[in-house]
Amino acid sequence: MLFLWCVLVLVNLVSVATGTSAGVKVRLTQKGLEYGQQIEIDSIQQKLKTIKLMDMSGTEKLDIGKVEYSITGSPMKQRDSKSFSDLPYRMQIVNLGLPKSAVGFVPGTGILLSVANAYITLRGNWRVKYLRRDTGSFDLAVNELAVSSNIEVKSDGTGHPTVSMTNCAATVGSVKVKLHGGASWLYSLFSSFMNTALHKALQKQICRSVTDSFADMNSFLKSLNAKVDQYAEIEYTMVESPVISNTMIELGFKGEFYNIGQHKEPPFSPKPFSLPSQETNMLYMGVSAFSINSASFVYHRAGALRLYITDDMIPSDSSNRLNTKTFGTFIPQIEKTYPGLMMKLLFETVKEPLITCEPNNMTIQASGMMTAFAIQSDGTLSPLFVLNLEGSVSTNIYVSGLKLAGHVTLDKIHMSLAKSYVGSFQVTSLDDIFTTVLKVAVIPKVNAQLKEGYSLPATVKMQLQKTQIQVLKDYVLIGTDVQVTA
Structure with a gap:
């Protein structure tokens, strides 16, 4: 991220002072951008490793009937046995990789950052209530994760730039869940849920992590x-x-x-x-x-x-x-x-x-x-x-x-x-x-x-x-x- 600070100093401004020739000029070449790319990706990867998804709970209607569930990062014995309400525990990422990335100049605009074929492994605990209560743990593998973001710099009115992302999109190719404990029918419940609520939560957290990697640049x-x-x-x-x-x-x-x-x-x-x-x-x-x-x-x-x-x-x-x-x-x-x-x-x-x-x-x-x-x-x-x-x-x-x-x-x-x-x-x-x-x-x-x-x-x-x-x-x-x- 530190080198990309210097990259972003050189990005397009919407409003700059005009009518004065530059006293100092700076040019960043493709060689410099390629060096900065890996540093920025390493920074984003470190940010992503800190993602901790909040506990989730809800109800799903399956063929067998209504099933109440809770997904958490905390051991189930620490939770209230009579309530599925969220507690201040979070699921944690235990493995992450960003094997393919690209940072490119966008003529007349700024910089495009993209990541492809990324993967994340998430670990947590689950609990369900259907006829009886059941608990266990799970490993969630997210593959073919792709992230794309456009980076824009605008003038703050004094000639100093401010950095922001105009958009960020994170897509998930596949989600695989491995449950430890519980009955086999639980897989259909968690497979359905992971592809909806947890998918959305991951997408939001990933883009937030990318945004955070640029947060210190404005100062x-x-x-x-x-x-x-x-x-x-x-x-x-x-x-x-x-x-x-x-x-x-x-x-x-x-x-x-x-x-x-x-x-x-x-x-x-x-x-x-x-x-x-x-x-x-x-x-x-x-x-x-x-x-x-x-x-x-x-x-x-x-x-x-x-x-x-x-x-x-x-x-x-x-x-x-x-x-x-x-x-x-x-x-x-x-x-x-x-x-x-x-x-x-x-x-x-x-x-x-x-x-x-x-x-x-x-x-x-x-x-x-x-x-x-x-x-x-x-x-x-x-x-x-x-x-x-x-x-x-x-x-x-x-x-x-x-x-x-x-x-x-x-x-x-x-x-x-x-x-x-x-x-x-x-x-x-x-x-x-x-x-x-x-x-x-x-x-x-x-x-x-x-x-x-x-x-x-x-x-x-x-x-x-x-x-x-x-x-x-x-x-x-x-x-x-x-x-x-x-």
């Missing part, structure tokens, strides 16, 4: 939105109608980062993109540059892309120290005005970094400021100068668990003087110092955040296997197989 489908950290969350509502064919389902999610509690749209929109026709893996996910850039917008807006850098963040073996003596070598006025003081740098972005995706290449362009301070003996900060920074980094992305993670390396940096409190100086003289600072202090902090990763639209009870990632034009393609965990 899961509503939980796809994922909190990333104290700054951001990802919205995975659906924004376009799915494409459903005989071999696959493809669905578009919003896939947008928002500040927690403040859903402000960024000043850019997703570009349409199409997943390539690949069927090697069970599941394909396309994560657009828009989704990644919406994260950049959110973190910049939240003030999370700012960092104070102090000398203890610089490797001890580095000759470049954050103090006025080191900087005074290049800017004498600093050492003259603030002799013997430690320094602190503030790095912050001035606008959201821009991520671009080209075939086999992802880069990030960032614009920021670096403000240098001298730390006075009382802890106050005296500004020294402000630099404009323009830089680019190369990005390597990978899947870690159920998250998309990354690692960046500095390609180039250009600095210019924005403001100075210590007179004019040649900014290029500080290239080595600030390149060191960025590489050993800023980039590691960025990589630590990227290593945490960002949740993909998946249940926590699955593992991704044989995962491959490609950077394509305007999006990243993830192809993966899936293994459901217990």
Whole structure:
């Protein structure tokens, strides 16, 4: 059932938000559906094994006369000898098999689940009253059982799907009863009854069990939105109608980062993109540059892309120290005005970094400021100068668990003087110092955040296997197989 949760995330919606291109696309292939089929059948089988039919009683008119009967799961000695009314005991299934099943895509609609040649063995106790009272036990074998159900997913009005079965039919091919104790004429009574009342009860319980196997899906489908950290969350509502064919389902999610509690749209929109026709893996996910850039917008807006850098963040073996003596070598006025003081740098972005995706290449362009301070003996900060920074980094992305993670390396940096409190100086003289600072202090902090990763639209009870990632034009393609965990 757990993997079919992911299947049903991709099923047709009657009402979805329109007019917005998807930030994240997910495609389930025939290979994925075939894997999910057996997991779902195993889940239904476990549900069916818990069926316990309520006690039954009634009267049948036979050739010999009127016969009063009771069928129960409890030993007869525990029942009231003067009454045939139902007690809180139930007949139980002792054997069950679903040897033949099929799950298929229904183009433009959803999923059809069918089971054939199933069998059930039921055990219970009986009692009859005709001239005298008689009791015993029975085994009921139901063969050639078939179940068929159509699964539909509708929007709840907010873009989240709700799962329901539009119909369920259970048919029984044959019923055989083996009685233990009693007279032979009882077989005609029980044969007649099993093919009527008990047949209807089984049909109802079987469809109820199939329905129960999907009962937990709605809460899961509503939980796809994922909190990333104290700054951001990802919205995975659906924004376009799915494409459903005989071999696959493809669905578009919003896939947008928002500040927690403040859903402000960024000043850019997703570009349409199409997943390539690949069927090697069970599941394909396309994560657009828009989704990644919406994260950049959110973190910049939240003030999370700012960092104070102090000398203890610089490797001890580095000759470049954050103090006025080191900087005074290049800017004498600093050492003259603030002799013997430690320094602190503030790095912050001035606008959201821009991520671009080209075939086999992802880069990030960032614009920021670096403000240098001298730390006075009382802890106050005296500004020294402000630099404009323009830089680019190369990005390597990978899947870690159920998250998309990354690692960046500095390609180039250009600095210019924005403001100075210590007179004019040649900014290029500080290239080595600030390149060191960025590489050993800023980039590691960025990589630590990227290593945490960002949740993909998946249940926590699955593992991704044989995962491959490609950077394509305007999006990243993830192809993966899936293994459901217990």
